[in-house]
Amino acid sequence: MKKILVVDDELVLRMLIVDSLEDLGYPITEAENGHQALKLINENHYDIIILDYMMPGMTGIELLDQLDPTRMKKTSIVMLTAKTQEKDQDQAKGAGVDVFMKKPFSPLALYDLIEELLHG
Amino acid sequence: MVNMLKKPVKIKRKFYTTASLILTAIVLITVIASVTLIRNQEIISQRYEETTIKHNAINDLENSLTQVLFRARGYYAFQAEYELNLLATQLEAFEENIIYFSTLDLSAEELELKETLETFYTNYTEEILPLAIGYVEADNYAALRELSSTGTNAEVNRFLNYTQAFNEESAAEREAIYQDTSRLISQFTFGFILVGLVSFILIIIMVSRLLRSIISPLLILNAATVQMADGKAIELAPHFKLEELDNLAQSFQHMAVNVQEKESELVDQNAKLMAQQQELQANQVQLQDYVTEIEHIKRALDKSALVCITNDKGIIISANEKFCETSQYKAEELLGNTTRILKSGYQSSDFYDEMWHTIEKGKIWTGKLKNEAKDGSHYWINATIVPFLNESGYAYRYILIGIDITENKQNEQKLKVLLSETQKAKEKTENYSNLNKELTVTVNRHEFLTRVFTYFNGAFSFDKGILVSVKQKQYAEKGMSASHAQQFLEEDYIQEMLIRLKSEHFFVIKREITPAETGMAESSSYSYDLYAAVVDDDGEVELVFAITRIGHPFTNDEVSEINVLMGQLSVALSRINIYEDVQHARSLNESIIQNVNEGLQLVSLHGELLQANDKLLELVGIKTSYQRYGKDQEKWIDDFSKQCQDREEIKQFYNETIDPDFKDMKSIRCRTNGSKPRYIQLYASPVLLDNEKTGTIFVYRDITKEYEVDEMKSELVSTVSHELRTPLSSVLGFTEMLLVKELKPEKQKKYLETIYKEAKRLTALINDFLDVQRIESGKQEYQMTNVVLNQLIMEVINGFKHEHAHAIYLRDEAVVTQVWADYDRLIQLFTNLISNAVKFSPEGGKVAIRIRNTADEIIVSVTDEGIGIPENELKHMFTKFKRIDNSASQKIGGTGLGLAISKAIVEAHQGKIWIESVESIGTSVLFSLPINDNSDQPDQLISKHQTNTLTTKGNVMLVEDDISFALLLSESLKQHGFNVLHYLSGQNVLALAEEISFVAIVVDLVLEESMSGWDLIRDLSTHEKTKSIPIIISSAIDKTTQGLENYPIHDYLVKPYSPQVLTDIMLTLDKK
Known part of the structure; x- marks a missing residue:
């Protein structure tokens, strides 16, 4: 059973993401900030982490920096962000982000992406 | 020698005999030859003459005959009498020629010819011519032709033939004569040459003989002479052919011996003589030199000096021309007189005694004498008197040599005058130069005035005075009271004086002495005021110099000197003016440079740091003076650039732009090091002078x-x-x-x-x-109007009336409520803040808007009972998009701009905004707005005072949805010291009433909201804490008694009523 973690400070967006992916049939966990997410990641293994960049308290990149890379090898990290500048993308790639997706995003495209990451 | 003179006669005679013989022979031969020649010559000449005469005669005959024939033919032709006459004349000439010819010595043939001609003549004149005349007269030409061709002509032709022949003959004859003559001459010439040759040979022979007999003895004698000259002994053999030579030789021999004998003696004597002569010559030369020298001296003396010689008694025995000239006496007048006649009496008798005393002792006296000339004028001589001493040492003569120094003496006198004048001029010049020194020492105006004034005081000593710089109102003075001096700075006081000075530049006033001045006066009763001005280029008086002298007038010298000095002051003043201008411009520049809000730095072509302003040093964080860098380019660049990140880049920038060939503008941005970095835009710009770079200016702009x-x-x-x-x-x-x-x-x-x-x-x-x-x-844009703040707040609160969870009320504690503000923006502000308060108190609760007065502001606070703000976030609250990072706030959302907008609005109204908050308790946003002093609220100021003096009476709650009426009531209440809390609806009133004590609660019975006045009154009366609070009903509905008894209703007021009524009730209640 694959596990998915969604990290976003916007409740509405978390809802949108969860609803977009619900057809995959995998359990989806939500975290509304970095601290929560860090705790969850350290306690569980997730195959997919969908991560917002701009979050109060701890940004998505800061979160990634605190993770143990060895434990993340089998985890695909999708950064979903309104930060769209190239330097942000580069920074994200450098921090271990596998796929960079811009907001606003298409729920179907996200679905396809996650499915491919899990099964492709 | 004597012998030799006696005998030469014989040689002479021999010579002369031979010579005269030869000469005689030659003369003889020549005479004979000449006679012969002349004789022959004569003969030949005669022959030649005869021939010539005959020849001429024949020619004449021929000519006349030809003429006769010619005329005859003429006559025949023209038959004119005239021709006939001419023919007759020719015939006569012909006849004469024949006669002349007859007289000549004629040869036989010639005689015959002569006769023929005579015959012809006779025939012609006697026969032919008359016949011809007859023919002519008869015009018988044929006969004439006949006549001319007959016999007559034969004779003529014969004659003509003869003349031709004769001519040829006579030419031959003359040729022969010429030949004879030539021959004769050549013969004669030959003869002469012959004679000449013979004579020549004879002379040669004779001379050679003579020479031979003379030369050889002479040679011998010559050799002997040479020998004798060489001092050798000679031997002459007396065997000369000629007796004279023999004698000569003997005499010579004798003489030679004699000579040789005497010679040595002579040599000795000669040597002595020579020596003597040389000595003599030397003496002579020296003597000559002395004489010349003495003559020179004398001449020089006569030219330049007066020379006079006296005897021992002082009687003049000689005086030169110069002496006479100078003394104007003639020599005769002087001679025989004593020198006394020259005395001028100028010098004392002691002087003369001393002089005589000196020279009598034989010593030389020198000194200057002033003598009197004949005309009584005086002259000076520089005299030397030399005594001539005799063998016993007594002076028997005195010679005075003097030089006329009268002119010198006069010059000396003149020089003395000149010297004193020069001295004066020198003093004056020194004065000027001292002043100049004073003038050039300073460029400070006041110091200048003081120095100049001090100088003037020294130079012209006056009793009191002042030097005023008119425009600058500065002065230096002496002997003046401060108040008097001060007057010179006042325009009114000096106006008149300035006007006069402007036109005259200078004037002196003589006036009666004032009583105050008399103390100092000595004898005179006048004071002299001198006014002088320095006038600038525009004709304005720049400097006034006013001095007073008591009793001493100003001399012309002083006046003109002061005038000159004033001119100098003018120059110095303009220098000071220029200096001040320059100084002013410089300090202006300096202050511009220093006060400009940008760092400025001037660097020379060689990298020397010439100037840097304080701002620059502050910007780059250099604490010490820039001057210490001097020419050390590397050092300052290093120090400057190490203050920045990208140090190397900055260094390169400096080096590139300082380069003399770099003439562009360039700029670079740098960030300073440190915890609070600054951002500096650094511009480099070349300083160009005539397109030639002279340095670089760096401008440092703080762009942080x-x-x-x-x-x-x-x-x-x-x-x-x-x-x-x-x-x-x-x-x-x-x-x-x-x-x-x-x-x-x-x-x-x-x-x-x-x-x-x-x-x-x-x-x-x-x-x-x-x-x-x-x-x-x-x-x-802000549309500023007078805004009544509590009214505005009430209206905003009214807009939130559907927020049932929150009790929003206005706690109005402000007596003055008017502000100068944009109504709409204040609506926005309050809406923002109240909606924030509502949002961040999700559990509901009270939202209190409180206004109160300070001295000149209204303080507003909007307080909620919400989640609050963590202390560390408080300072970021006004940042845009800032939201509190906690779970509670996450749920609330929002743009994060509300507070930023609020802040901007408050600040636009010259107010301040801040936040007080405790997490989980609530938040207060507070701000201040300035009171509108210009409002039309007439009693505002009084009220303001009252707010300060009145003690707070207590709280009154007005639950009233008619805002304007509520405000009317509150106005009155507030003025009596009550705090008013406005509620627009009954909601949550209870909760508040439980917390705060009220004097009374005023309730409108008809409220728009769900809760009516009655509901509220019921609630209040049922709660333990509130049931004792007096309730006053304020209603448009007439008072009913129904149910009133169940509640603690203190009063029932029917609208409209005067606010004072309510206030009075409150005042009554308050006292309880």
Whole structure:
């Protein structure tokens, strides 16, 4: 059973993401900030982490920096962000982000992406 | 020698005998030859003459005959009498010629010819001519022709033939004569040559013989002479052919011997003589030199000096021309007189005694004598008197040599005068130069005045005076009271004087002495005031010099000197003026450079740091003076650049732009090190003089603020973009879901609600953002009016009346409530703050808006009972898009711009805004607004005072939804010291009433909201804490007694009523 973690400070967006992916049939966990997410990641293994960049308290990149890379090898990290500048993308790639997706995003495209990451 | 003179006669005679013989022979031969020659010559000449005469005669005959024939033919031809006459004349001439010819010595043939001609003549004249005349007269030409061709002509022709022959003959004859003559001459010439040759040979022979007999003895004698000259002995053999020579030789021999004998003696004598002569010659030369020298001296003396010789008694025995000339006496007048006649009496008798005493002793006296000339004028001589001493040492003569020094003496006198004048001039010049020194020492105006004044005082000593710089109102004075001196600075006081000085530049006033001055006066009773001015180029009086002298007038010298000095002051003053201008311009530049808000730095071509202002040093953080760098380019560049990040880049920038060949502008941005970095834009610009680079100017502009704004802007753009994308994501995402997925109706509705909410959020966000932009960029226009603040607040609160969970009320403690503000913006401000308060107190509760007065402000606070703000976040609250990072606030949402907008509005009204908050307890946003002093609230000022003096009486609650009426009531209450709490509805009044004590609660019975006045009154009366609070009903409905007894109703007021009524009730209640 694959596990998915969604990290976003916007409740509405978390809802949108969860609803977009619900057809995959995998359990989806939500975290509304970095601290929560860090705790969850350290306690569980997730195959997919969908991560917002701009979050109060701890940004998505800061979160990634605190993770143990060895434990993340089998985890695909999708950064979903309104930060769209190239330097942000580069920074994200450098921090271990596998796929960079811009907001606003298409729920179907996200679905396809996650499915491919899990099964492709 | 004597012998030799006696005998030469014999040689002479021999010579002369021979010579005369030869000469005689030659003469003889010559005479004979000449006679012969002349004789022959004569004969030949005679022959030649005869021939010539005959020849001429024959020619004449021929000619006359020809003429006769010619005329005859003429006659025949023209038959004119005239021709006939001519013929007759020719015939006569012909006849004469024949006669002449007959007289000549004629040869036989000639005789015959002569006769023929005579015959012809006779025949012609006697026969032919008359016949011809007859023919002519008869015009018988044929006969004439006949006649001319007959016999007559034969004779003529014969004669002509003869003349021709004769001519040839006579030419031959003359040729022969010539031949004879030539022959004769050549013969004679030959003869002469012959004679000459013979004579020559004879002379040669004779001379050679003579020479031979003389030369050889002479040679011998010569050799002997040479021998004798050489001093050798000679031997002459007396065997000369000639007796004379023999004698000569003997005499010579004798003489030679004699000579040789005497010679040695002679040599000795000669040597002595020679020596003597040389000596004599030397003496002579020396003597000559002496004489010349003495003559020179004498001449020189006569030219230049007076010379006079006296005897021992002083009687003049000689005086030279110069002496006479100078003394004007003639020599005769002087001679025989004593020198006394020359005395001028100028010098004392002692002087003369001393002189005589000296020379009598034989000593030389020198000295200057003043003598009198004949005309009584005096002259000076520089005299030397030399005594001539005799063998016993007594002076028997005195010679005076003197030089006329009268002119010198006069010059000396003149020089003395000149010297004193020069001295004066020198003093004057020194004065000027001293003044000049004073003038050039200073460029400080006051010091200048003082120095000049001191100088003037020294130079012209006066009793009191002042030197005033008119425009600058500065002065230096002496002997003046401060108040009097001060008067010279007042325009009114000196106006008249200035006007006069402007035109005259200078004047002196003589006036009666004033009583105050008499103390100093000695004898005179006048004072002299001198006024002088220095006038500038525009003719304005720049400097006034006014001095007073008591009793001593100013001399012309002083006056003109002061005038000159004033001229000098003018020059010096303009120098000071220029200096001051320059100084002023310089300090202006300096202060511009120092006060400009940018760092400035001037660097020479060689990298020397010439100037740097304080701002620069502050910017780059250099604490010491820039001067210490001097020419050390590397050092300052190093120090400057190490203050920045990108140190090497800055260094390179400096080096590149300082380079003399770099003439462009260039700029670089640098960031200083340190915890608070500054951003500096550094511009380099060449200093060009005639397109020639002379240095580089660096301008350091502190762009930290711009940089930060820039950063903030880009941050803002990024944030805004983010903020917009989040709601957009929701809108688009859920829309897509709705479109592509089969959804349950509930889900669809939820999605649509979400979309609606997010879209609204997006709109709010955009509006807020635009507001912020407008306000911050200063583009927001404020329509300032007089705003009654409590009324405005009530209206805003009214807008929140549907927020049932919150009790929003106004606690009005402000007596003065008017502000100068933009009504709409204040509405926005309060709406923002109240909605924030509502939002962040999700549990509901009271929202209190409180206004109160300070001295000149109204303080407003909006307090909620919400989640509060953590202390560390407080300072960031007014930052845009800032929201509190806690779970409680996460749920609330918002644009994060409300407080930023609020802050901008408050600040636009010259107010301040701040936040006080305790987490989980609540938050207060407070701000101040200045009171509008210009409001039309007439009693405002009084009220303001009252607020300070009145003691707070207590709280009155007005539950009234008629805002204007509520405000009317509160106005009166507040003026009597009550605090008024406004509630527009009855909600939550109870909770408040439980907390705060009230004097009374005024309730309107008819309230718009769900809760009526009666409900409130019921609530209040049932609660333990509130049931004792007096309630006053304020209603438009007439008082009914129904149910009133059940409640603690203190009063029932029917609208409209005077606010004073309520206030009075309150005052009564308050006393209890």
